[in-house]
Amino acid sequence: MSDVMHDFELYQPASMADALELLDDHGKNAWIVAGGKDSLDWFKDRVMTPPVLVDISGIAELQGIREEADGGLWLGAMTTLTEIAESDLVTAKFPALAEAAGRVASPQIRNVGTLGGNLAQDTRCFYYRDGFPCYRAGGNTCYANTPTAMNREHTLFEASRCVAVTPSDTAPAAVALEAEMVIRNEDGERTVKAEDFFVSPDIDITRMTVLEPGDILIGVRLPGKWAGSSQYFEKVADRNVWDFALVNVAMAAKLEGGRISDARIACGAVQCTPRRLTDVEDLIKGETPDEELETLVARVASSGAKPLNYNHFKVPLMANLAKRAVRSLA
Amino acid sequence: MDEFGPYDPAVDYTSEPAIKELRPGAREATNWKPLNMTRRNFLRGVVCSGIVIAGAGYVFSHPTKARADTRAVDRLVSLTVNGRKRQVDAPPNETLAYTLRYRLGLTGTKIGCNRAECGACTVMADGVSIYSCSTLTHRLRGKEIVTIEGVAAPDGTLHPVQQAFIDEIGPQCGFCTPGQVVAAVALLNKNANPTVDEARLAMSGNLCRCGAYDHYLRGVMKAAGRA
Numbered sequence: 001m002s003d004v005m006h007d008f009e010l011y012q013p014a015s016m017a018d019a020l021e022l023l024d025d026h027g028k029n030a031w032i033v034a035g036g037k038d039s040l041d042w043f044k045d046r047v048m049t050p051p052v053l054v055d056i057s058g059i060a061e062l063q064g065i066r067e068e069a070d071g072g073l074w075l076g077a078m079t080t081l082t083e084i085a086e087s088d089l090v091t092a093k094f095p096a097l098a099e100a101a102g103r104v105a106s107p108q109i110r111n112v113g114t115l116g117g118n119l120a121q122d123t124r125c126f127y128y129r130d131g132f133p134c135y136r137a138g139g140n141t142c143y144a145n146t147p148t149a150m151n152r153e154h155t156l157f158e159a160s161r162c163v164a165v166t167p168s169d170t171a172p173a174a175v176a177l178e179a180e181m182v183i184r185n186e187d188g189e190r191t192v193k194a195e196d197f198f199v200s201p202d203i204d205i206t207r208m209t210v211l212e213p214g215d216i217l218i219g220v221r222l223p224g225k226w227a228g229s230s231q232y233f234e235k236v237a238d239r240n241v242w243d244f245a246l247v248n249v250a251m252a253a254k255l256e257g258g259r260i261s262d263a264r265i266a267c268g269a270v271q272c273t274p275r276r277l278t279d280v281e282d283l284i285k286g287e288t289p290d291e292e293l294e295t296l297v298a299r300v301a302s303s304g305a306k307p308l309n310y311n312h313f314k315v316p317l318m319a320n321l322a323k324r325a326v327r328s329l330a
Numbered sequence: 331m332d333e334f335g336p337y338d339p340a341v342d343y344t345s346e347p348a349i350k351e352l353r354p355g356a357r358e359a360t361n362w363k364p365l366n367m368t369r370r371n372f373l374r375g376v377v378c379s380g381i382v383i384a385g386a387g388y389v390f391s392h393p394t395k396a397r398a399d400t401r402a403v404d405r406l407v408s409l410t411v412n413g414r415k416r417q418v419d420a421p422p423n424e425t426l427a428y429t430l431r432y433r434l435g436l437t438g439t440k441i442g443c444n445r446a447e448c449g450a451c452t453v454m455a456d457g458v459s460i461y462s463c464s465t466l467t468h469r470l471r472g473k474e475i476v477t478i479e480g481v482a483a484p485d486g487t488l489h490p491v492q493q494a495f496i497d498e499i500g501p502q503c504g505f506c507t508p509g510q511v512v513a514a515v516a517l518l519n520k521n522a523n524p525t526v527d528e529a530r531l532a533m534s535g536n537l538c539r540c541g542a543y544d545h546y547l548r549g550v551m552k553a554a555g556r557a
């Protein structure tokens with residue numbers, strides 16, 4: 001049969017301590033499996049063939065959603081996307097994230113795929129995933145950025161040799177909501193802001209996040225600051241199921257007396273990391289959301305974009321999504 | 331070498347697939363040695379065939395750091411499939427779809443894409459619909475699995491979804507049907523009276539090459555309330 005995965009050792013630790021020990025023992029040879037929806041494809045293609053798999057699904061500590069003292073939420077890394085999309089707490093406080101989780105892939109994938117895995121997933125550049133020895137794979141060329149390459153899904157901004165984009169739907173929501181990622185390894189725990197969690201290729205071209213071998217993302221903290229604020233999420237993809245975003249947008253905003261007092265807005269699938277639209281944020285703060293403001297937003301949202309051969313369509317798409325996000329405040 | 335040249339009987343085409351040659355750098359960077367018969371793989375092979383006690387693979391491959399409580403899984407796994415306890419001997423890299431079809435003979439579960447992209451392999455695990463092609467068998471230890479074979483009543487009475495799919499002429503070629511049935515049963519177990527939109531959403535993870543979506547949707551709506 002085709003698509004048989006390579007031979008590996010599978011560990012199913014029941015506690016964090018065991019999992020961390022295992023990861024520490026096996027270092028770079030170990031691969032964490034959460035829902036496995038990103039991982040198993042790598043193995044079936046034999047592009048990644050780690051000898052040791054650590055299945056973290058048995059660790060109770062990584063599950064579940066709970067309220068925090070500041071009115072925010074704690075989401076365990078193993079919480080499934082379906083649980084997030086359907087949770088009363090998340091839909092009430094952080095609808096942008098609930099919406100984003102509900103727009104990932106398909107129902108069966110959301111039933112198993114986890115928040116941690118969705119945030120930590122690798123890019124979907126098909127050259128890279130097919131095993132081409134590109135920059136990201138440790139080689140010395142990019143197959144997506146050539147005159148004849150197919151790069152409809154690739155970057156508009158901040159490409160540095162690699163033009164692959166962040167594929168995650170939950171990532172821009174995490175950035176807009178100022179989420180904090182809590183990471184643990186054998187040496188202790190650290191908290192990283194969502195914006196710093198994602199790594200751009202000019203810093204390290206071979207990875208998408210700050211996670212090092214031995215690290216487990218244990219959960220995501222959503223601060224109370226944005227709980228219950230006006231939020232927006234929208235994703236445009238070729239099909240509404242399975243397909244990754246061509247562009248998605250997430251926004252959190254506060255209104256006072258009809259004016260926007262504070263806002264954060266981020267787009268996915270336009271650069272390697274979720275892109276915060278700081279120009280849009282600066283533009284709309286203090287303003288009343290109306291048609292004139294929308295027009296201005298559309299003008300600045302994707303300015304500076306450097307499209308490749310086949311992805312010019314993303315420029316107006318991104319502008320329109322930003323515009324629609326701001327329109328939702330009117 | 332001309333990769334796409336005419337067939338040459340002197341060439342051994344079955345050796346390494348070309349794709350493996352493409353990323354030597356990446357492999358070296360991580361020290362991953364896929365499919366080589368290294369000492370460790372050889373030892374594991376022995377463990378897997380059950381000659382050496384379970385867990386010995388871990389002890390052997392890490393003689394200095396062996397920890398008793400964190401062992402690699404051994405091959406035997408006990409699953410509950412359609413209400414019956416089944417012991418299977420499955421390697422860690424086996425998917426549930428493979429185990430169901432080729433070890434338990436439950437060939438009602440289909441493999442379409444083997445990539446979590448079509449839904450033909452949909453089964454329920456603890457009541458939740460999942461793609462069995464993209465789930466490791468060892469992940470399902472202790473879970474209640476229901477496949478298409480377990481949907482009808484023991485006396486053979488069809489599940490309301492099955493009956494409604496017949497009434498509405500749901501299947502055309504029928505290849506996607508087992509997955510469609512299981513997805514619909516999972517929905518109705520959770521939400522006995524879904525709206526059309528809820529049903530469409532719940533069925534959206536199941537492709538149908540014949541395009542019989544509306545028939546299936548009508549079937550789900552017909553079964554709703556009767557399920």
Ligand SMILES: Cc1cc2nc3c(=O)[nH]c(=O)nc-3n(C[C@H](O)[C@H](O)[C@H](O)COP(=O)(O)OP(=O)(O)OC[C@H]3O[C@@H](n4cnc5c(N)ncnc54)[C@H](O)[C@@H]3O)c2cc1C
Nearest residue numbers: 034035036037038039105113114116117118120168169217
């Ligand atoms: C057909 C298909 C369509 C898809 N469509 C979309 C889409 O539209 N939008 C979208 O956002 N995604 C999409 N995905 C991706 C999918 O949503 C993600 O792959 C899934 O959410 C990952 O979750 P997981 O738990 O299954 O990850 P896994 O495969 O288990 O893990 C993914 C990666 O994250 C690492 N990891 C996981 N958990 C942790 C942790 N706690 N700590 C440290 N590292 C960790 C793993 O080592 C691995 O490298 C699609 C996938 C498929 C197969």
Ligand code: SF4
Nearest residue numbers: 125134142162163164
């Ligand atoms: S875009 Fe990045 S991942 Fe894709 S081929 Fe180029 S370097 Fe590789």
Ligand code: FES
Nearest residue numbers: 442443444449463
């Ligand atoms: S065979 Fe599992 S989703 Fe296609």
Ligand code: FES
Nearest residue numbers: 502504538539540
């Ligand atoms: S009936 Fe033929 S694929 Fe659905």
